Amino acid sequence: MLTRRKNSKRGGASAADLSIYDPVHLGIFEDGHHVDIELIYRNILMAGEPGAGKSVALNNVVAHGALCSDVSLWLFDGKQVELGLWRELSDVFVGPDIATALVRLEELQAEMNRRYDELDRVRRRKIDRKDPVDVIMLVLDELALFSATMGGKDEQEAFVRLLRDLVARGRAAGVIVVAATQRPSADIIPTSLRDLFGYRLAFRCTTDSSSDIILGRGWATGGYNAATIAPEERGVGLLLAEGGIPRRMKSAYLSDDEIYALVDYARKLRAGRIVA
Numbered sequence: 001m002l003t004r005r006k007n008s009k010r011g012g013a014s015a016a017d018l019s020i021y022d023p024v025h026l027g028i029f030e031d032g033h034h035v036d037i038e039l040i041y042r043n044i045l046m047a048g049e050p051g052a053g054k055s056v057a058l059n060n061v062v063a064h065g066a067l068c069s070d071v072s073l074w075l076f077d078g079k080q081v082e083l084g085l086w087r088e089l090s091d092v093f094v095g096p097d098i099a100t101a102l103v104r105l106e107e108l109q110a111e112m113n114r115r116y117d118e119l120d121r122v123r124r125r126k127i128d129r130k131d132p133v134d135v136i137m138l139v140l141d142e143l144a145l146f147s148a149t150m151g152g153k154d155e156q157e158a159f160v161r162l163l164r165d166l167v168a169r170g171r172a173a174g175v176i177v178v179a180a181t182q183r184p185s186a187d188i189i190p191t192s193l194r195d196l197f198g199y200r201l202a203f204r205c206t207t208d209s210s211s212d213i214i215l216g217r218g219w220a221t222g223g224y225n226a227a228t229i230a231p232e233e234r235g236v237g238l239l240l241a242e243g244g245i246p247r248r249m250k251s252a253y254l255s256d257d258e259i260y261a262l263v264d265y266a267r268k269l270r271a272g273r274i275v276a
């Protein structure tokens with residue numbers, strides 16, 4: 001048996017809450033279609049210059065996670081304020097503290113390994129909707145603070161090593177990584193890490209090369225270049241889904257008041273006080 005789900009006080013999803021196996025609404029494409037992404041078994045990287053719209057997009061994903069009866073939220077907030085509104089709903093909240101971040105990532109790695117052992121024991125490849133086990137949504141904002149700013153080189157390298165392992169192997173064990181950075185440079189997002197993200201969302205960048213660091217080499221010369229997004233087009237980005245081509249989209253906007261209302265609602269859902 002896989003671990004029991006922590007959040008599911010009612011023993012399963014009701015019509016009032018969401019599941020991480022449902023698509024996550026991120027915004028709209030420029031042709032007006034909804035951007036609904038399948039985050040289960042995938043990871044997403046968001047990057048772009050300061051003020052381009054990463055936190056707003058991140059909030060959409062965290063909101064979905066918070067409203068799910070099958071998600072544990074692990075929030076790593078290097079700036080302490082971006083994800084702070086969701087803190088009370090999180091199972092784990094890490095501020096700008098590299099030592100704690102490393103301890104928590106090691107715990108998560110151990111949990112992932114344990115889940116793989118159990119899957120192996122029952123001859124399965126991945127967890128699915130029917131398993132009474134939480135999907136762990138690990139949200140990291142701002143990635144660069146953990147991987148390049150705080151702590152010493154050893155700690156930063158350990159952080160990147162652990163993160164790479166979680167992004168590479170976590171999906172089938174129900175670990176989803178959602179990472180954001182305002183520093184799209186090769187030292188923060190090495191290709192070996194970038195390529196593991198099934199979704200990449202590039203908000204406005206200052207250079208063609210930083211756009212390519214997020215999306216992948218060659219997209220800018222092919223006409224998919226986040227440096228061409230105008231500074232005033234906040235929330236506009238290029239979304240690349242594994243195997244596809246980047247598509248221009250605008251993320252849905254959640255005001256602080258809307259986030260507070262969602263936090264209140266999610267708190268009641270998690271306490272089992274709203275049942276369909």
Ligand SMILES: Nc1ncnc2c1ncn2[C@@H]1O[C@H](COP(=O)(O)OP(=O)(O)OP(=O)(O)O)[C@@H](O)[C@H]1O
Nearest residue numbers: 049050051052053054055056182234235251252253
């Ligand atoms: N989708 C959107 N619709 C409307 N306004 C938006 C949208 N996205 C961002 N904005 C506006 O841009 C501002 C900056 O966005 P956001 O905080 O998400 O940027 P950021 O990329 O996270 O910046 P930083 O890297 O400095 O944290 C928001 O406060 C909001 O006013």
